[in-house]
Amino acid sequence: MLESSCLCGTNRLTFDGDIIVRMRCHCIDCRKFSGSTNTNNILLPIAGLKILQGTLRTYAKEAETGNTMTSYFCGNCGSTLYRRSSFNDEVAAVMIGGIDGLQTIENGRADVELYVKNRPSWMAAIQEAQQEQGTWLPKH
Numbered sequence: 001m002l003e004s005s006c007l008c009g010t011n012r013l014t015f016d017g018d019i020i021v022r023m024r025c026h027c028i029d030c031r032k033f034s035g036s037t038n039t040n041n042i043l044l045p046i047a048g049l050k051i052l053q054g055t056l057r058t059y060a061k062e063a064e065t066g067n068t069m070t071s072y073f074c075g076n077c078g079s080t081l082y083r084r085s086s087f088n089d090e091v092a093a094v095m096i097g098g099i100d101g102l103q104t105i106e107n108g109r110a111d112v113e114l115y116v117k118n119r120p121s122w123m124a125a126i127q128e129a130q131q132e133q134g135t136w137l138p139k140h
């Protein structure tokens, strides 16, 4: 089980269930909402989500793929804890930085890198990860 919390600590969640895939995404939307070069996230079944504390706000935006991506974030400190896609409502992309405990992050190396066309030249590819020019969506 993974526990996730935001910067101010108002929101705390747990996710139960097996990791479906680990992703590093270089899309422009990930850049914007994270404020960094890319995101790292872990795809987990939404059925395993349990809210321990707080109420996350949501922000929905149509992605390049035409799917609607919804961010679940803290209305107080702004941390995005997970995102969901209209493409597959059974999963959540849990942002790796919100997960508490170093071990999950240590084990969080991406299995697939998305939108590598946007990856800055000074950032190395993850050699073991599948490289995708654009998106890649896990099937239902």
Ligand SMILES: [Zn+2]
Pocket: 006, 007, 008, 009, 010, 011, 074, 075, 076, 077, 078, 079
């Ligand atoms: Zn917060």
Ligand SMILES: [Zn+2]
Pocket: 025, 026, 027, 028, 029, 030, 031, 039
């Ligand atoms: Zn992205």
